[in-house]
Amino acid sequence: AIRMTQSPSSFSASTGDRVTITCRASQGISSYLAWYQQKPGKAPKLLIYAASTLQNGVPSRFSGSGSGTDFTLTISSLQSEDFATYYCQHYYSYPWTFGQGTKVEIK
């Protein structure tokens, strides 16, 4: 199975900060990658698919990049509603797997 490793696992940031989360695949997955945001007690929310395509309705401060094995999710200016846990997920080959998550906390 392809392993997805996110870094960091957690960090603290302030509103207005530019934030970058990385996701590394254990083998190449082309651009078959999605990013989700999850808040406590809620189902995940799709942010980005195909590595860099912003889901309709998601604020433009979110962006994704990368292909092959290295990917990033960037929040250009962190807002209060962005404090949450973020997951990457590959869908290149079965079994699909998620990263372990990155928790973004308030500094």
Add this chain to the structure above:
Amino acid sequence: EVQLVESGGGLVQPGGSLRLSCAASGFTFSTYSMSWVRQAPGKGLEWVANIKQDGSEKYYVDSVKGRFIISRDNAKNSLYLQMNRLRGEDTALYYCARRPLGFSSGWYYYWGQGTQVTVSS
């Protein structure tokens, strides 16, 4: 409006069985591949299984192969997960999720609210 409503979770002893259901509405169910994704308490997301539109192809994470069976009834707009020989590590909130159309589309926009499965003696 797309709705996915899971049911069937509960407390079960190790080695027991449980059948989860997901009632779909607001879209043409038979057109979409469907999935189960789970989340253990305080842990991350884990993809569990996929089923093709007509049920002809099914895929599983290794840890459930031979124990879980994903199925669907397109006439009833329903997705199922038969879980056998349950283990403590199967304890999780189980989500039903819909894939978008397209062969290479593996992301999830629509999720249910989840149904809790607890495996404990």
